[in-house]
Amino acid sequence: HPQAQVQMGLVALLKQDAAPLDLTARRLYGAAATDANPSFDVDATALLSEVDVAQHNRIQSTLGTDGQQAQWKTGGSTLDYAPRHFLINGRPFDGSNVAATDIGVNAPNGARVVLRLANAGLQSRSLMLTNGTWRVLTEDGYPYAAPREQATVLLPAGKTSDVAMVAVNNGAVGSTATMGAVFDRRGGAAGGQVARLAVTNAASVNHPPVVSAGPDQQLVYLGAPLSATLAGTASDDGANAPLQLSWTASGPAAVTLSTPGALSTGATFTATGNYTLRLAAFDGEFTTVDEAIVRVVPPQADLSITKTNGATSVGQGLTTTYTITVSNAGPTAVSGATVLDTLPAGVASATWTCAPAVSCGAASGSGDINTTVSLGVGGSATFTLNATLSATASGSLVNTASVSVPAGASDPNPANNTATDTDTILPAPPAVLPLDNFDRANANTLGGSWSQVVAIGQSAIRVNANQASDVLVAGAAYWSGSDLAAQPRQAAAFTVANATVNGDALILRASGGLAAAVPANFIRVRYNAGQVAVQTTTNGGFNYTNLGSPFTATLANGDRLVAQANGDGSVQVWKTTGANWTYLGQTPPSTFTAGGRVGMQLPAGARVDNFEGVTLP
Structure with missing residues (x-):
């Protein structure tokens, strides 16, 4: 409950950068590589909170007392809410304005600094930079179309903003100097609250590692455990500790990783679905994570079938020859696809063959076709069907053949899985x-x-x-x-x-x-x-x-x-x-x-x- 948590001091700021493009800068948010606005070197935090003494005491007195949860959860009425203590990064000011707190910035002179501003309190706050201006980049994590050059930032309750500035300390490495302060007009009974920006001149800047989990992959699951190799890459500027690598996986089923602490690892899957494989690289300060999606799919084959006898009519009692071709356009091979051709009533008898034999479940047969084919990507099988009409057949001869993928497989285009040949049945000459x-x-x-x-x-x-x-x-x-x-x-x-x-x-x-x-x-x-x-x-x-x-x-x-x-x-x-x-x-x-x-x-x-x-x- 935010109202109670603020009074209890339970506030924190979670920061997440966009993935770095290279080892020369951090990135505040995702943008085109040519956009320099989100690039920075170091950051500092100004997390604002507040305490209403009366409300704080009310919550403290009932916290953990059985039967009083409803009272401390509401925290009492906020109609008479009057915070007395204002905090920056958890450090209180009693309003005397005798002392000030420092917002520490550890950066070389001239480094690009992002100050992350956040208001966890229930009242609006207005922060002013006492020396110069800052460039306001975002509001609630969303970038402005263009940075706003200004000296004041209004932070309503629950709002965040990111501002950019340049670190200034012309002293020796390791020395600390103040480059102005952040002034909060609402803070303190004596007219406001000040937090100085204290810059410690650092010898170097540690930038996050650059990580790639590799390309997304698609695997075809045939019922047995299926393995893939994930070949990640990671580079670091060496300004901090050696990289620590770790792979993790999430998805509809457990994934076994062979070497989760190395750049390259094997991953074993036992069920279909979409899996997220994450490679994290930690340099002692920053962790950069990249993801690869592995789609484990059932066999998918775009099967098609054609059928023709090269004619538009056939005579009573005569034999017509159909050519039936089954093809697989992929993307995977298929084993045991069913081919059906149930002959119409006008056919008295039929025989058929299938070629090549290696692709056919049966090389020949008589009557209806009900067999299987196994085809690689781009492969085909051809049936030759010789059908003899009965002497009394009449009307139209409508003959349909179909192909279907086996159980556990899918066809992305089922519209081409049937083929029909229609012929007019011609009368036979009379028996004179x-x-x-x-x-x-x-x-x-x-x-x-x-x-x-x-x-x-x-x-x-x-x-x-x-x-x-x-x-x-x-x-x-x-x-x-x-x-x-x-x-x-x-x-x-x-x-x-x-x-x-x-x-x-x-x-x-x-x-x-x-x-x-x-x-x-x-x-x-x-x-x-x-x-x-x-x-x-x-x-x-x-x-x-x-x-x-x-x-x-x-x-x-x-x-x-x-x-x-x-x-x-x-x-x-x-x-x-x-x-x-x-x-x-x-x-x-x-x-x-x-x-x-x-x-x-x-x-x-x-x-x-x-x-x-x-x-x-």
């Missing part, structure tokens, strides 16, 4: 049934299962070398051997059998007309010059109307053209080469929604084989 493989003797017509115009005993499309061939002029033929009109969907296909491709066409939904060989209404799916056009006619082929835009494709000998008419009148088209197929697209709906027959149109010199067709629900 063989209708005519043309494996029979050459003939001028295709036979009784076909309807075609025959002129002068022969048609334009005939059986030739076990294939359907248009030898002389363009012609058309329509399948009559089985009913392909009973279901909402209808499909047909043939295989290109020579290099004459332009003009090859499939016929769907053929109906109407004067005769079976000359239908009025049908859909034509025709290849020409790198495009497949879907067209409709209602006048037996005198005019055609494009149904949507043509599809881009290239047909060659051995390729297969497949087309399917749907219940809404739209048409889907595929090209197949061997076991591989390409979905070319789907047209807009049309009015050709009713049944009809399938067939083909061939230009002169064209050949096709294996005509196929089917109806679908």
